[in-house]
Amino acid sequence: xxxxACDACLRKSAVIGFLxxxxxxxxxxxxxxxxxxxxxxxxxxxxxxxxxxxxxxxxFAAGFxxxxxxxxLEEAEVEAVCPHGDAxxxxxxxxxxxxxxxxxxxxxxxxxxxxxxxxxxxxxxxxPSRYAIEVAQDLGRGLAAAGVTVVxxxxxxxxxxxxxxxxxxxxxxxxxxxxGVDVPxxxxxxxxxxxxxxxxxxxSELPPGHRPLRWSFPxxxxxxxxxxxxxxxxxxxxASGTLITAEFAVQLGREVGAVPGHVTARLAAGSNRLLRxxxxxxxxxxxxxxxxxxxxxxxxxxxxxxARFTGKPLRREVSHPPARSEREPExxxxxPVSAESRVEPSLDxxxxxxxxxxxxxxxxEAIGREAGLGPGRxxxxxxxxxxxxxxxxxxxxxxxxxxxxxxxxxxxxxxxxPSEAPP
Amino acid sequence: MPSVLASVATFxxxxxxxxxxxxxxxxxxxxxxxxxxxxxxxxxxEARERVRAALLNSELEFPLQRLTxxxxxxxxxxxxxxxxxxxxxxxxxASGQVPREALARAxxxxxxxxGGTLRPVRGALAMAFGARNAGFRSLIVPVENAAEAGLxxxxxxxxxxxxxxxxxxxxGDWRPEVPPPAAQVIETPAEGDLSDVRGQxxxxxxxxxxxxxxxxxxxxxxxxxxxxxxxRRLPGLLPDPGxxxxxxxxxxxxxxxxxxxxxxxxxxxxxxxxTISTSGLVGxxxxxxxxxxxxxxxxxxxxxxxxEFSRASLxxxxxxxxxxxxxxxxxQRAISFPAAAVLVGACNRCPCARPAxxxxxxxxxxxxxxRRLSAPLLDRIDLVCELEAAGALELVGDxxxxxxxxxxxxxxxxxxxxxxxxxxxxxxxxxxEMAPRLTRxxxxxxxxxxxxxxxxxxxxxxxxxxxxxxxxxxxxVADLAGxxxxxxxxxxxxxxxxxxxxxxxx
Numbered sequence: 057x058x059x060x061a062c063d064a065c066l067r068k069s070a071v072i073g074f075l076x077x078x079x080x081x082x083x084x085x086x087x088x089x090x091x092x093x094x095x096x097x098x099x100x101x102x103x104x105x106x107x108x109x110x111x112x113x114x115x116f117a118a119g120f121x122x123x124x125x126x127x128x129l130e131e132a133e134v135e136a137v138c139p140h141g142d143a144x145x146x147x148x149x150x151x152x153x154x155x156x157x158x159x160x161x162x163x164x165x166x167x168x169x170x171x172x173x174x175x176x177x178x179x180x181x182x183x184p185s186r187y188a189i190e191v192a193q194d195l196g197r198g199l200a201a202a203g204v205t206v207v208x209x210x211x212x213x214x215x216x217x218x219x220x221x222x223x224x225x226x227x228x229x230x231x232x233x234x235x236g237v238d239v240p241x242x243x244x245x246x247x248x249x250x251x252x253x254x255x256x257x258x259x260s261e262l263p264p265g266h267r268p269l270r271w272s273f274p275x276x277x278x279x280x281x282x283x284x285x286x287x288x289x290x291x292x293x294x295a296s297g298t299l300i301t302a303e304f305a306v307q308l309g310r311e312v313g314a315v316p317g318h319v320t321a322r323l324a325a326g327s328n329r330l331l332r333x334x335x336x337x338x339x340x341x342x343x344x345x346x347x348x349x350x351x352x353x354x355x356x357x358x359x360x361x362x363a364r365f366t367g368k369p370l371r372r373e374v375s376h377p378p379a380r381s382e383r384e385p386e387x388x389x390x391x392p393v394s395a396e397s398r399v400e401p402s403l404d405x406x407x408x409x410x411x412x413x414x415x416x417x418x419x420x421e422a423i424g425r426e427a428g429l430g431p432g433r434x435x436x437x438x439x440x441x442x443x444x445x446x447x448x449x450x451x452x453x454x455x456x457x458x459x460x461x462x463x464x465x466x467x468x469x470x471x472x473x474p475s476e477a478p479p
Numbered sequence: 480m481p482s483v484l485a486s487v488a489t490f491x492x493x494x495x496x497x498x499x500x501x502x503x504x505x506x507x508x509x510x511x512x513x514x515x516x517x518x519x520x521x522x523x524x525e526a527r528e529r530v531r532a533a534l535l536n537s538e539l540e541f542p543l544q545r546l547t548x549x550x551x552x553x554x555x556x557x558x559x560x561x562x563x564x565x566x567x568x569x570x571x572x573a574s575g576q577v578p579r580e581a582l583a584r585a586x587x588x589x590x591x592x593x594g595g596t597l598r599p600v601r602g603a604l605a606m607a608f609g610a611r612n613a614g615f616r617s618l619i620v621p622v623e624n625a626a627e628a629g630l631x632x633x634x635x636x637x638x639x640x641x642x643x644x645x646x647x648x649x650x651g652d653w654r655p656e657v658p659p660p661a662a663q664v665i666e667t668p669a670e671g672d673l674s675d676v677r678g679q680x681x682x683x684x685x686x687x688x689x690x691x692x693x694x695x696x697x698x699x700x701x702x703x704x705x706x707x708x709x710x711r712r713l714p715g716l717l718p719d720p721g722x723x724x725x726x727x728x729x730x731x732x733x734x735x736x737x738x739x740x741x742x743x744x745x746x747x748x749x750x751x752x753x754t755i756s757t758s759g760l761v762g763x764x765x766x767x768x769x770x771x772x773x774x775x776x777x778x779x780x781x782x783x784x785x786x787e788f789s790r791a792s793l794x795x796x797x798x799x800x801x802x803x804x805x806x807x808x809x810x811q812r813a814i815s816f817p818a819a820a821v822l823v824g825a826c827n828r829c830p831c832a833r834p835a836x837x838x839x840x841x842x843x844x845x846x847x848x849x850r851r852l853s854a855p856l857l858d859r860i861d862l863v864c865e866l867e868a869a870g871a872l873e874l875v876g877d878x879x880x881x882x883x884x885x886x887x888x889x890x891x892x893x894x895x896x897x898x899x900x901x902x903x904x905x906x907x908x909x910x911x912e913m914a915p916r917l918t919r920x921x922x923x924x925x926x927x928x929x930x931x932x933x934x935x936x937x938x939x940x941x942x943x944x945x946x947x948x949x950x951x952x953x954x955x956v957a958d959l960a961g962x963x964x965x966x967x968x969x970x971x972x973x974x975x976x977x978x979x980x981x982x983x984x985x
């Protein structure tokens with residue numbers, strides 16, 4: 057057993073990288089034949105897709121120098137693992153077209169550790185609703201805090217929100233890229249890419265330096281589906297890339313869950329259909345944990361801080377709680393987000409009414425009317441709720457209900473403040 | 480060699496300020512040419528032809544000698560036709576047709592027609608201020624400008640119809656009528672009543688606050704909700720300008736050539752189209768002219784479809800919104816225009832402009848649309864209100880009309896009264912104009928109200944600039960309620976109307 061990648065695998069991976077543009081031409085975008093093509097051996101692959109570039113591809117394969125590839129990996133500070141090594145994520149072996157090499161940043165040890173614990177993939181639309189962003193962030197944070205490795209694809213929207221949530225929850229998020237691990241894509245997520253490179257693990261089956269290609273997005277999705285035990289779709293329209301991930305997950309026998317959306321929302325049509333077809337209903341991190349580990353389970357870090365700063369393997373333990381009746385009713389970050397526990401019980405009835413109206417998607421004008429408040433009063437109530445962190449501005453106008461209530465440590469709610477001495 | 484020299488004073492307009500210019504005329508024997516030196520522009524050089532023809536057509540003598548006129552100081556650019564009269568007077572004095580002493584303590588300005596009649600000029604009010612400050616006893620202007628220039632006390636304004644009367648006056652044979660002191664009042668009818676717009680309580684409240692405290696306002700809502708109608712009703716909610724403010728407005732309008740000869744008693748409402756250039760909006764050009772924000776001085780600048788204005792134009796608004804002045808630098812000269820206007824912007828909620836239920840825009844689309852407005856600009860807008868699509872019933876029905884302009888205006892005037900008492904002598908007219916030091920003195924919050932602000936900071940919805948702006952808006956809310964003390968509810972409302980720092984950055 058080796059810890060890196062063997063010469064043959066490196067060569068096959070390099071050939072796939074070399075043939076990338078040809079694969080795009082042959083496969084197009086969301087093509088289901090992807091698996092069968094990538095599963096081919098090196099020679100067959102060249103024969104199948106290289107076309108007029110066959111000679112060049114053969115010459116490239118023959119001239120491949122594993123030592124040089126290794127040194128350039130070292131230069132790029134990227135590591136590689138192949139199925140013949142012991143660090144290769146075992147879950148990926150379930151794929152019909154096992155990626156010959158997984159390139160990664162963040163260290164082989166960390167990868168090994170993260171993939172051996174519980175893993176959940178959180179994916180969704182690139183242009184999601186505000187609600188989906190809130191939910192994705194909440195899921196990322198709750199799962200990470202419970203010690204679950206959160207996987208996503210570093211795309212805009214839900215993916216980025218899930219990663220950010222996982223980082224906020226103190227986890228080591230895993231990002232699976234459609235291009236080389238050293239190529240931030242999309243550029244907008246450059247800072248997030250850098251942060252995950254530092255604190256988590258970035259994976260890709262394409263060698264460093266490769267730009268993502270049309271076929272490599274669904275290819276990336278199959279890795280995201282394979283690497284996790286549970287795939288949560290936060291929000292997906294019909295015929296979207298996210299649904300491809302869910303489809304791969306079903307084929308691989310992974311658990312699929314989805315977050316319910318408005319039944320009228322075009323953006324949530326795909327994820328709602330998944331629910332109709334039997335996907336698990338995910339309302340909160342706890343729901344995801346229930347799917348992942350069995351009802352009532354919870355995971356905890358032992359000595360989280362040490363683990364984070366020393367990079368030592370994280371020790372986790374699964375605690376199976378006693379029978380439900382004996383459990384103490386304690387509120388945690390894992391509770392369903394819509395539950396009453398989120399709202400301060402002392403909330404003034406008129407504020408609560410306004411909050412309900414915000415949740416119902418009403419505009420400010422309608423809120424004032426429905427709640428029977430004068431115009432200025434409706435704004436005052438909204439200002440109050442915004443300061444309490446219960447609502448947030450939605451773009452230029454109107455408000456939305458937030459799910460990520462402010463952290464417990466921060467508030468200075470109604471604390472007596474000494475008045476300033478007059479000058 | 481006999482030569483005769485005469486000098487006459489006039490004024491050049493730069494921005495809305497006037498600068499004294501001395502016109503010297505030198506007449507000596509030689510070939511009959513007329514030269515004008517001293518940085519004149521094309522219009523001033525052409526004055527030679529007008530002066531010659533005007534003199535001859537008025538049956539006055541144009542000396543057939545070598546004639547040189549100098550406009551001093553020579554480093555100041557002189558533009559426009561307002562130097563005609565001073566040039567003609569200098570020629571008359573140098574050729575001995577009028578007594579030179581008669582021009583010793585007088586300044587002149589005016590454009591000549593070929594027939595010798597005088598045409599009104601821009602900036603007569605600014606010139607009258609200049610004449611008074613420079614210690615001239617009288618200012619001779621075209622008769623159409625007399626009422627406007629006569630607003631300035633401490634200088635005799637003499638309105639003259641043509642060159643013949645000028646000569647008669649200077650010879651002591653004729654005396655013009657002194658214009659009536661308070662001048663004529665130009666009263667434009669108010670733009671409809673607030674109760675014409677049904678519903679939209681949120682926007683009406685925001686409008687009232689904007690009127691009461693001079694706060695900038697952004698109205699967000701679908702087309703046809705009444706954004707433009709409401710904006711047009713804002714000037715009617717504002718108290719009439721006091722004399723001091725009216726003179727400021729008149730001065731700007733006079734320089735821009737918008738004045739029709741008297742004191743402007745109405746607050747301006749300017750609504751430039753979104754295709755306007757940057758210099759059209761904030762002022763500028765080779766010879767700096769006031770932009771729309773200056774023309775809206777002490778009134779309302781309404782920018783409909785705010786997101787469609789060019790990025791450069793909106794960025795250029797930032798500085799004037801903060802300092803309430805526009806600074807334009809041309810060559811070595813810095814010119815400053817007043818720009819204390821209330822900005823009212825209007826835009827749609829999202830690029831598709833459909834009501835929320837039918838909107839197909841993603842968050843990214845909407846964020847991109849909002850970004851066009853630039854965060855620093857949004858940060859200077861205290862009030863962001865929301866309008867809902869007007870239902871068919873609301874358009875036809877008669878209920879829910881809300882308050883009339885007169886009722887709201889009464890509250891606004893009372894709130895302004897309170898501000899006036901508080902701010903007299905500070906240079907600020909409204910709460911929105913309070914400098915940080917004034918804000919801290921007059922918008923003090925204590926107890927629960929203060930806690931609210933601290934919470935706002937803790938949750939990242941308040942920035943440093945936002946803090947003071949929320950305080951000023953809360954001050955206005957309290958003023959409208961007739962309270963000296965700012966309550967927690969006032970702060971809540973201010974926070975509710977302001978687009979939080981986080982939302983701006985998103």
